[in-house]
Amino acid sequence: MCGVFGMIAHEPVNQMLYDGLQMLQHRGQDAAGIVTTQGNRFHMHKGKGMVREVFRTRNMRELHGNAGIAHVRYPTAGNAGSSAEAQPFYVSSPFGIVLAHNGNLTNTAELYQEVYAQYLRHVNTQSDSEVLLNVFAHELRVAVSGSPTPLNLSVDDIFQAVSQVQAKVRGAYAIVALIAGYGLVAFRDPNGIRPLVLGKRVENDGKTSYAVSSENIAFSSLDFKLERDVGAGEAIFITLDGQLFSKQCTKKHQLSPCLFEYVYFARPDSVIDGVSVYQARADMGITLAKKVKREIDVNEIDVVMPIPDTSRPSAMELARYLGKPYREGLIKNRYIGRTFIMPGQATRKKSVRQKLNPIPSEFAGKNVLLVDDSIVRGTTSREIVDMVRASGAKKVFFASAAPEVRFPNVYGIDMPTREELIAHQRSAVEIAHEINADVCVFQDLHDLEQAIRHLNPEIDGFDSSCFSGCYVTGDVNEAYLNELSASKHSPKQNLPMPTLIDYSVSVEDDDN
Structure with missing residues (x-):
């Protein structure tokens, strides 16, 4: 991307x-x-x-x-x-x-x-x-x-x-x-x-x-x-x-179009292929709320909180639908880059605590339903759940506005290997255990697609490959994914290119 x-x-x-x-x-x-x-x-x-x-x-x-x-x-x-x-x-x-x-x-x-x-x-x-x-x-x-x-x-x-x-x-x-x-x-x-x-x-x-x-x-x-x-x-x-x-x-x-644009990447004030990204995310919250209602005793939820910023429209509509208080308990440092975009697991993990800071009084003694746009590698989610528990939450439920990310994306998103995906070969119960949450609820793919298609019925289909494993270009198979995984973990297996000259562009540090 x-x-x-x-x-x-x-x-x-x-x-x-x-x-x-x-x-x-x-x-x-x-x-x-x-x-x-x-x-x-x-x-x-x-x-x-x-x-x-x-x-x-x-x-x-x-x-x-x-x-x-x-x-x-x-x-x-x-x-x-x-x-x-x-x-x-x-x-x-x-x-x-x-x-x-x-x-x-x-x-x-x-x-x-x-x-x-x-x-x-x-x-x-x-x-x-x-x-x-x-x-x-x-x-x-x-x-x-x-x-x-x-x-x-x-x-x-x-x-x-x-x-x-x-x-x-x-x-x-x-x-x-x-x-x-x-x-x-x-x-x-x-x-x-x-x-x-x-x-x-x-x-x-x-x-x-x-x-x-x-x-x-x-x-x-x-x-x-x-x-x-x-x-x-x-x-x-x-x-x-x-x-x-x-x-x-x-x-x-x-x-x-790529579903992840609507879920995460695009700004909420954008309109992509005739669909308001903000409205799509709000509607995702309603369909997610219906599934939460089926899988969690709503009486156990004291408060609904977003993991800022992308999930905020979904969390607000989910809270409204469930009739639960909506609160902001995690404060984002806007001068730290998006952790999903940062290359390298160690960099991502280190930056989570710098990026988000909890307000302990919002969590103390409460059963909290956290809402995020998605769970990809799980590193950020685990860190956040641990922060919320350390701030005094009794139970932590986790809801994702996107389905489980089970497959690599090969169309421009940095999630190319199955080994990096927390949902690969894991159930929602196992994912909850991995991120230390009491329950994990994921959006159904059909509901996600319908929420977006409802806003523009002229959309023919979606690139849902990271959720479904179906690649719209028709040229991605098991052998391709295995080769991609091998090249990811073996940097020497790049394109068979001649000796390269690095024409780097330097950036001097001054304001003139």
Whole structure:
């Protein structure tokens, strides 16, 4: 999971890209990057860290131009420790192209071999995003190869290249890219797993500026209005002077957004594929309350409390439905990063006590129902339950707005191995024991899907792979998961790549 943002405007876009990227910071805290274009020239700055850490005033001054793309990175594939893997990525042939990617590919190794051996193109990192960029660049070359003017790229050439990319690339991807001298390209995988939305703003002179983003919340502070979602399998091209073209680039497409976007990743004030994330989470609380009522004696519950922040809408509606007091007993330190996003179990465990602080008076002598958005590895949940018990709670019930996460996610979420998942081969009773809770109640998958589909009946299906084990791309099997698990625990089993040069981007620590 990452955040992508792109813009074509009639004024310098550097500050707007920065502001939009900050609104997407929750989607990735590992690295950030911005590229702008002026004429046929790109201006790039990227590095490791959060947006405010990567960019200084001097960096912003060098980002010239009225068009650009931006990215915040959450590491799911490749070397998370290398700033060379910060996005966007750049290639110079056949046209200057920069690309930013949200998602994860499932046939990266196969594509790499094709890029390296057949296309004779060099990939400098372990990132699947750079592989995808080189596939796109190759298909652009093929698209113009039969043209009498091969250096002139048409809109049809661009859509043809996207169509070929979608035919070859498997997995989840929401893409924004700039082609030097031409404009901005945005497209989404045929299943629409990762979100991508289009916004626009009509200027005082009647001209129209466009923006594309992972979430529409990036638009609000810039006075852009949400126009619509980019469709599954659809491509959009916006010229540098603000003309917009769109095309459905694949015959086989269905809208199957990732359920985890609604459960956890997206901000509650976002609207994804026609669904208000806040309303979806509130409705999850009602369906979860019905199951809690079936599995726990409600008379035993004294108070309902959320584990901030994502679960708050669900917890409030659950408490209302059960007729129980809703209280805030855990206070979040907002200057600590999201523990689920932090790579490394030790880092996650250490940060829980820094991130949340209990109010003992809210727990003393009470039976508490804690509500969280999900339980993934269980590390955070166990730490929280122990804190609540140490604060004087008599009983601790734990309710999850999501079903049990039993299977790896291969589409851009950092839960790639079954061994890391607390629900893998465990029942709800066994999970409760593992996290030291008295009872654990999980949302039913059918109820979760219905709560979201009720808000937009036009959604064809969902990527529910981490709950159900059903992978919508159809290419993930037991052998694939075993290989993924082996590579996760054996860093040497990466792509068979040539010696790499680390073109790291340094970030100096000053405010000028």
